[in-house]
Each structure stands twice: as C-alpha cells, then as structure tokens.
Amino acid sequence: DIVMTQTPLSSPVTLGQPASISCRSSQSLVHSNGNTYLSWLQQRPGQPPRLLIYKISNRFSGVPDRFSGSGAGTDFTLRISRVEAEDVGVYYCMQATQFPRTFGQGTKVEI
C-alpha cells in the first residue's frame, strides 16, 4: 500500500497569513496513464470531508482561489494564500493512483 505522510500534523496560523501543508507518498503517484492522482480534502469541525483539490493542482467547483496545490512524483503541497476563519479544520491528502486508496494522517489548522 502507498503510505501518505503529512507534515506538520498541527499548524497554528494567523488570520490573513499564508499556510502550507506538505504531503509525501512512499512511492510515485504518477499513474501509467501519465496522470498524478493526488487530492486534498478539508474537514471542518463536525462536518464530512470536502474535496478541495484534485490531480495535484485543480481546484474543485466552488473552492476559493486562495487554495492552491502543487508538486510532482512523491512530494506535494497545499497552500492557503491568506487564511480565513472558515479555513479552520483538518486537511487530508489522498492518493487515488492505486488501490487501496490511502489518506495522510491529517493536518489540523487552527487559529
């Protein structure tokens, strides 16, 4: 199975300031079709997860443009350009290059 490792596990942030989360996979996430299936999800307190970013850097419908994703191969980053209060929650990376799909441990973003 592909192991997904996120750092940091907790990230105190300041409103209006940037934040970033790293995600590293135990093997390359490049699929045989050339795509890299790395997603980022947000889980606000008491809510189900919500898709933010897919295929490394594509924002899902309705996701604010302060969220961006980057990376390649085994190293990926989620960035929030200016943190807002509604961004508090836990962020997960997830690989869908192979089964079983696997998630990172989660990074708690708190003000």
Next chain:
Amino acid sequence: EVQLLESGGGLVQPGGSLRLSCTASGFIFSPSAMTWVRQAPGKGLEWVSAINGVNSDTFYADSVKGRFTISRDNSKNTLYLQMNSLRVEDTAIYYCAKTDYDLLDYWGQGTLVTVSS
C-alpha cells in the same frame, strides 16, 4: 444538487452484522462509482471500499476484506455496505462518497457504527 444520505448505523455486538445504505440523488447514479470511507472517533480518514458504476467491480481495504461487501442497486439509486464479523475496531462514522475515478467529489453526512458489548 447532489445529495447522499447514509443510514443503517447503530450499536452492534462484536461478531455481529450490520448493513449500511447510502441513498443518492441529484446525479445519474448508475454510471457513477461510489466509495465508503470511515473515520474512527477522533481519528483520520480510512478508505474502506469502492464499486465501479459500469461493471460493478469492487475493491476493499485489507482491514475489511472477507468481512465487508459493497454492492449497489441502481434501480433504487442506493449503495450498500454489508458488514459481517464486526470488531470493536470497526467503530467509526461511515461516509459514502460519489466517486469520479480519482475524485471523492461529494460526501454524505455519515452514519455512526458502534461495535461494543
């Protein structure tokens, strides 16, 4: 609007069985892959199982293989998870998610399964 509504959770003894349902609306269910993800209390997300829309191929996490069965009834727009030989460590909120190959793009609110004597 895509809506997913899980049901069937509850309290069950170790070794018991439970069947979860996920009723879908707001999208064309039959060709859509679907996924179950669980979250133990205070813990992270764990992918459990997925089923293709076209050919109903199924996939399982090793932790549930041989005990859980994912299925779907396209005539009822409903996804199922039959859970047998339940263990204490299966205690979690179970979410269903609409799946577009790599995207878990829409999620339900979840249903809580508690395995305890």
